[in-house]
Amino acid sequence: MTARRAGDTATEQGTILLVDDDTNLRGILRANFEVVGFDVVDAPNADAALAALDRARPDAIVLDVLSAGHDGPAVVRRIRTHPQGTHVPLIVLTTGVRAGDAVRALDAGADDVLVKPFAPEEMLARVRGKIKRAAEETGLQPLTKLPANGPIEVEIRRRLAAGAPWSVLYLDLDGFKAFNDAFGFAKGDDVIKLLASTITDAVAKYGEGDAFVGHVGGDDFVVVMRPARAHDVGESIAAVFDREIRRVQRDTRVPYCTVSIAIVNGSRGPATYERIGERAALVKKEAKRRRGSVVVSESELA
Structure with a gap:
C-alpha cells in the first residue's frame, strides 16, 4: 500500500537511491516514493549502489542493512568515502531483530534508522526532513549536488x-561562455554535470578516502586531497573530459570546451585560506594561457 494524502500530485522532489535486494520490498518502497513525486534509482546490492552514485546524484539514500550482506555498517562507510556520498542523507532500514544494528549503522555514518515495519508516511517524512536539513546545512550546488563555497572553506x-x-x-572550463552562447544553458548544464562526474570518478579512482570535491559555482570546481596522487587525478580528469565532451558537443561550430587544472600544495608556502585561493588563482591563470586541457602545478612555476 502506498502513502498518498488527498490532493497530492506527483511533483518532482528529488532523487532517491534505494538499495535493497528484496525485489518485492524494493517495488513497494519505489511506489511510495514515486507517488509523491520522487525519482527513484534502485540497486540490488552495495556494489551497484556505489556504481550508481555518480550517475544518479541522489538527494538521499535509503539502504536496507540486510541487503548489504553481513556488514551493513561497512557499506555505510564505503558510501561515505565515495566523493558523491559524503554529504548525502543516508537512512538505514533494519528489522530491529539483530541487536545493535541501528547503533552500528549510526556510528558508521548513517543519518537515521527506520525499524521495520514502519508506516510509509513516517519514511517519507523522515526522508523529506533529512533532504531539507542537508540542503540548509551543507550548502549543496543544486545542479551537481556537490558542496558549495561554505563547505569548501570549512574543508x-x-x-x-x-x-x-x-x-x-582548482578546475575551470575554457570556452564555456562560447558554448553557452551557441547551444544554450540547458546544454551548458550538461557540460557542467559532465565535468562534475569526471572529477568525482577520477577522485574515486585515484584519491584516498578523505578526498573532498566541491563546486564553487558556474564552471569552477575544487578537489582537496592528499598530494601523492593529485597530479594523477588532474591528468585523468583532463583526458576523460577531452574524450567525453565530444559525446555532448556534436556540433563543432564553436571549439570544444577544455579544462584548466591548477594544483597547489597547501602544506607549503603561505598557507591561510585566503592565500591558498590567491595562489590557486595565479596557477590557474597560467594554465588558461596554454592550449587544450592542461594540468599545471605551482611547483612548475617556482
Whole structure:
C-alpha cells in the first residue's frame, strides 16, 4: 500500500537511491516514493549502489542493512568515502531483530534508522526532513549536488589546522561562455554535470578516502586531497573530459570546451585560506594561457 494524502500530485522532489535486494520490498518502497513525486534509482546490492552514485546524484539514500550482506555498517562507510556520498542523507532500514544494528549503522555514518515495519508516511517524512536539513546545512550546488563555497572553506580550514600534507586542485572550463552562447544553458548544464562526474570518478579512482570535491559555482570546481596522487587525478580528469565532451558537443561550430587544472600544495608556502585561493588563482591563470586541457602545478612555476 502506498502513502498518498488527498490532493497530492506527483511533483518532482528529488532523487532517491534505494538499495535493497528484496525485489518485492524494493517495488513497494519505489511506489511510495514515486507517488509523491520522487525519482527513484534502485540497486540490488552495495556494489551497484556505489556504481550508481555518480550517475544518479541522489538527494538521499535509503539502504536496507540486510541487503548489504553481513556488514551493513561497512557499506555505510564505503558510501561515505565515495566523493558523491559524503554529504548525502543516508537512512538505514533494519528489522530491529539483530541487536545493535541501528547503533552500528549510526556510528558508521548513517543519518537515521527506520525499524521495520514502519508506516510509509513516517519514511517519507523522515526522508523529506533529512533532504531539507542537508540542503540548509551543507550548502549543496543544486545542479551537481556537490558542496558549495561554505563547505569548501570549512574543508580547507580543517586541512590547514590539521597540519598534514594536502593539495588543492582548482578546475575551470575554457570556452564555456562560447558554448553557452551557441547551444544554450540547458546544454551548458550538461557540460557542467559532465565535468562534475569526471572529477568525482577520477577522485574515486585515484584519491584516498578523505578526498573532498566541491563546486564553487558556474564552471569552477575544487578537489582537496592528499598530494601523492593529485597530479594523477588532474591528468585523468583532463583526458576523460577531452574524450567525453565530444559525446555532448556534436556540433563543432564553436571549439570544444577544455579544462584548466591548477594544483597547489597547501602544506607549503603561505598557507591561510585566503592565500591558498590567491595562489590557486595565479596557477590557474597560467594554465588558461596554454592550449587544450592542461594540468599545471605551482611547483612548475617556482
